[in-house]
Amino acid sequence: MMTPPLTFSPEVTAARAAGLPIVALESTIITHGMPWPQNVETARRVEAEVRLSGAVPATIAVMAGRIHIGLTDDQLVALGQATGVAKLSRADLAACLAMGGIGATTVAATMICAQLAGIAVFATGGIGGVHRGAETSFDISADLLELAATPVTVVAAGAKAILDIPKTLEVLETHGVPVIAFGQDEVPAFWSRASGLRAPLRMDTAAQIAAAHLMRGILGLPGGQLVTNPIPPEAEIPRDEIVPVIEAALAEAQAQGISAKAVTPFLLQRIFEITEGRSLAANIALVLNNARLGAKIAVEIGRLA
Numbered sequence: 001m002m003t004p005p006l007t008f009s010p011e012v013t014a015a016r017a018a019g020l021p022i023v024a025l026e027s028t029i030i031t032h033g034m035p036w037p038q039n040v041e042t043a044r045r046v047e048a049e050v051r052l053s054g055a056v057p058a059t060i061a062v063m064a065g066r067i068h069i070g071l072t073d074d075q076l077v078a079l080g081q082a083t084g085v086a087k088l089s090r091a092d093l094a095a096c097l098a099m100g101g102i103g104a105t106t107v108a109a110t111m112i113c114a115q116l117a118g119i120a121v122f123a124t125g126g127i128g129g130v131h132r133g134a135e136t137s138f139d140i141s142a143d144l145l146e147l148a149a150t151p152v153t154v155v156a157a158g159a160k161a162i163l164d165i166p167k168t169l170e171v172l173e174t175h176g177v178p179v180i181a182f183g184q185d186e187v188p189a190f191w192s193r194a195s196g197l198r199a200p201l202r203m204d205t206a207a208q209i210a211a212a213h214l215m216r217g218i219l220g221l222p223g224g225q226l227v228t229n230p231i232p233p234e235a236e237i238p239r240d241e242i243v244p245v246i247e248a249a250l251a252e253a254q255a256q257g258i259s260a261k262a263v264t265p266f267l268l269q270r271i272f273e274i275t276e277g278r279s280l281a282a283n284i285a286l287v288l289n290n291a292r293l294g295a296k297i298a299v300e301i302g303r304l305a
């Protein structure tokens with residue numbers, strides 16, 4: 001039987017040989033989540049932040065039929081400028097590889113690839129969730145089911161208010177995914193620190209999150225953990241400011257019949273336009289913050305394991 005088509009970058013190869021902690025990073029945020037050139041600038045800053053916090057970054061993407069674990073700067077730039085890149089999730093990862101295509105990995109696909117590469121921690125901005133109106137559209141991100149299946153700890157800034165946050169929490173609970181708020185009682189809501197919803201779990205240190213990750217492995221539980229890390233206070237867009245913008249973007253999406261994979265990128269782009277870039281500045285700040293926490297968790301897992 002063939003082995004998975006993994007290609008490790010020189011930096012990640014060296015980190016594996018030295019047993020250094022590694023943090024996985026996704027690529028859909030680069031191709032579908034942010035505009036050029038901020039996408040590549042942010043990806044570079046996120047990688048630098050992981051290194052400053054004591055771990056090695058591994059940005060993951062599919063190119064020419066291989067899963068790349070860690071990208072060189074040239075590869076990052078090529079991906080950030082490419083058009084027509086597939087947005088890959090569990091359903092289409094293998095098909096893209098088999099056909100030799102180019103694809104960016106969502107949270108779900110990045111978790112699968114991280115697991116194949118032996119990486120326990122993954123930092124990103126936002127995860128997919130249960131969309132508003134899911135009772136008729138059935139739009140529930142595959143990210144949620146991946147969290148239930150694949151043992152990677154994912155650090156995100158909470159569910160965006162473009163989603164139905166209570167329903168997202170219910171689905172995660174049903175599937176046995178621990179949702180941990182970092183350093184506060186409430187689940188953060190991506191651009192805002194508050195959601196009005198109490199988190200099922202709260203932890204205040206990276207070491208606690210690392211210990212819980214390892215304990216799930218000891219118990220033989222499948223699936224990962226969702227760590228929701230509030231955006232830094234100075235970067236947040238308060239709820240009462242962002243919610244009307246979200247409502248406007250959602251109404252446009254509905255009027256234009258946007259569906260399936262196109263929904264999340266459409267909403268992010270429209271919110272960026274309506275806020276005149278403020279949503280992007282907040283998005284960048286929260287990803288950097290998540291990269292720092294992800295690195296600390298990876299360091300602690302390395303220490304405790």
Ligand code: PSU
Nearest residue numbers: 028029033106107126128141142261264
């Ligand atoms: N949320 C963001 N930025 C993103 C995404 C979500 O703020 O880039 C991306 C992630 O890759 C996530 C995916 O896994 O969108 C979810 O897409 P969907 O809702 O179609 O499952």
Ligand code: MN
Nearest residue numbers: 139140141260
């Ligand atoms: Mn969806």
